Amino acid sequence: MMRTLYAGVSGLKNHQVRMDVIGNNISNVNTNGFKSERVNFQDMISQLMSGASEPRDNVGGVNPKQVGLGSMVASVDKLMHQGALQTTSKNTDLAISGEGFFVLADGSKKFYTRNGNFDVDKEGWLVNPANGMRLQGWNATKSSDGKPNVNTAADTENLKVPLFQKEPAKETSFVRFKSNLNSSVQAIPAGVSDADRVKMIMDADPAKRRGHITSMNVFDDQGVEHTLKVFMWKSDTNKWTASVAMQGAEQLSVDVTGSNGQNTEVAGNTRLTLGFSPDGRLTSVSDGADMRNQDNLNAKVSFRLAGNPAVKNIELRLGEAGQVDGITQFSSAFTTKAVEQDGYTMGYMEAFEINDTGMITGVYSNGARNILGQVALANFTNPEGLTKSGQNNFVESINSGNAIIGTSGIQGLGGINAGFLEMSNVDLADQFTDMIVTQRGFQANSRSITTADQMLQELLGLKR
Known part of the structure; x- marks a missing residue:
């Protein structure tokens, strides 16, 4: 009966963990880029009462006798499947359709996110407005012939959009x-x-x-x-x-x-x-x-x-x-x-746009259009192995693998959709169903504890 008490307690604790995860999923049902989680249980070690015996000439074999000592949490899995895309019509809102993560930087620290809610700060940096982390990619540089070029083989850097920057006049060739x-x-x-x-x-x-x-x-x-x-x-x-x-x-x-x-x-x-x-x-x-x-x-x-x-x-x-x-x-x-x-007069950059490869193009008052940079994406051998760090961000873990940096459409990385945000992939119908199952599991474990307690009371009553 003491085993029943401890098994029931382990069940209560595990179902509480499951309920915590469900509650977290539901609370983030409207969090952009949020990835839901699920809890898996496994049985705990079992006490061996008698071992197995092999068949003999006159009798068959006997199976081992074991009594389980309860359950434990086996894993808390991240469900990394695609969330629905919601249109926002804001050109700095980005959503990934397919695999990959946006790369953010806080100094030398790198973070990875599916939340593409970005904005331009007063210095022109593309940032997450919630925490100021800067979006990573490659800024364009001008080659010897004056044409902008993006070197995606170089290390990533903070992306900058130089709004209202002057574009010098270009003579017609x-x-x-x-x-x-x-x-x-x-x-x-x-x-x-x-x-x-x-x-x-x-x-x-x-x-x-x-x-x-x-x-x-x-x-x-x-x-x-x-x-x-x-x-x-x-x-x-x-x-x-x-x-x-x-x-x-x-x-x-x-x-x-x-x-x-x-x-x-x-x-x-x-x-x-x-x-x-x-x-x-x-x-x-x-x-x-x-x-x-x-x-x-x-x-x-x-x-x-x-x-x-x-x-x-x-x-x-x-x-x-x-x-x-x-x-x-x-x-x-x-x-x-x-x-x-191909010529034009001097102009100012008045707007910019981002295409499905993450290429950022500046639009100037003189009609010119110049490449400004390109958004980088990252992927991992085991994305489920990433560690959540809060603020919709993930960081590498020893089981996620190193970040594979590339551009949209390359090495299995998904496409980028400007003017969209990825919604949470939490399915409320699944969460409410799991909540009912979890509640019943918690309730059943509490009943096993109360029943074991009643049996102990009956045992103590034998003395009278």
């Missing part, structure tokens, strides 16, 4: 064309004066128009805007002439590097000849001295600006030979259009 020249128009004879040619190109009646003008605003290295114009007119069957002009430019010229590698610059030349196949595909470009008829058909515009003796260059990207990705010649309306150039 290329202009890309996506256009069509109407093959149905009549050619303009070579002897027509420049003034008459411009009238024919700009005729108010579209039916009489024999060419088109396209213009694109380009920028110098100080961000000053200049208008680059290209006059195009039909000069012969499947041939068009393009004349380049630029506001404020001096010593303007245009030349082509031929397919043979030759580059004979003709000072003051501002015209190009575009050749087309009968089916309307661009096949060649020539500056009168050199011709290019394969691969990318580009031309270089060279010029100087007042007050700056340096020669500036802009590449005209007209298309690929034999393709329809650039300038074409079909019997359709003129759509001569320069669709892209």
